[in-house]
Amino acid sequence: MESGIEITDLNKKLFGDNFEWGVSTAAPQIEGAYSADGKGLSVWDVFSRKKGKILNRDHPEIANDFYNRYREDILLIKQLNIPNFRFSISWPRIIPAGTGDINQAGIDFYNRVIDFCLECGIQPWVTVYHWDLPHELELKGGWTNREVVNWFSNYVKVCAKYFGDRVKHWMVMNEPAVFVGAGYFLGVHAPGRTGVKNFLPAAHHAVLCMATGGRLLRELCPEAQIGTTFSCSYIEPYSAKPRDVAAARRADAFLNRLFIEAVSGLGYPNDVKVFSEINKYILPGDEELMVFDFDFIGLQNYTREIVKASIFIPYIGARYVKAEKT
Secondary structure, eight states: OOOOOOOOOGGGGGTTTTOOOOOOOOOOOOOOOGGGOOOOOHHHHHHHSSSSSSSOOOOOTTTTTTHHHHHHHHHHHHHHOOOEEEOOOOOHEEEEEEEOOOOOOOOOOOOHHHHHHHHHHHHHOOOOOOOOBBBBHHHGGGGGGHHHHHHHHHHHHHHHHHHTTOOOOOEEEEEEHHHHHHTTSSSSSSSSOOOOOHHHHHHHHHHHHHHHHHHHHHHTTSSSSEEEEEEEEEEEEEESSSSHHHHHHHIIIIIHHHHHHHHSOSSSHHHHHGGGGGGGOOTTTHHHHHHOOOOOEEEEEEEEEEEEEOOOOOTTOOOOGGGOOO
């Protein structure tokens, strides 16, 4: 039976001349050396040590040992003819307590990484925040503490000062819906907090930081391209029944639209009733502060979701349908 689908060999030309090819990593995933040369602890260093939190009790203490073997890894990228390498800066590696003294050894490490990338003809794309909040700041409330806007602003300034002369592509944050939702609502990611009382302030403060970080980078690195990235899933209702359609829209607001609409100037979506409670954390002037016109937006897609209404799931009244049941 003819499928009607044309089979075409996948090749580079199909993507156009302006498509940027690259690979991506995150500091907690690859660096290891979790306490080397003055680095402070991150929330993931602490969370991964808690019994039952990580499968097989895996931890980021060694990881890929990129801290010591970065030249080998960058040379592999070069051998693969990949022109762009996205990696993140570890906040506690360059400011161990999150604020205060700068760790020169950490600054030197990222300077070596950036310089070697450029030596190899590879463009560094830097993510400022990829989930590794300094543990010392989590002890002060982390993302639930509005002071995080000042902490984050200082951190961004340090990154721009030491790396901005060579880094021409910046991503302020990676997937706020994940590190806020899984870390401050569901408790399955670091730092392991749960509940709306943690989720809503953390979400608002992350939006403020995303926009503030973008403005600072544009001011301090005027020739750079400034972006940020979001996770996204294509969401479909299980059926055409109004309750399933409404459930899918609520799930879409929670997973896909909460952060991107806020930072784009559309405000917080009103599809989920509990989102209205975020207003208690919005101070005068925040409507302007939480908006920034990024040069580009990164969308990271892992899967689609089929959603069905469910009275047993609090706040969003929706549940995912397993693939084998669709």
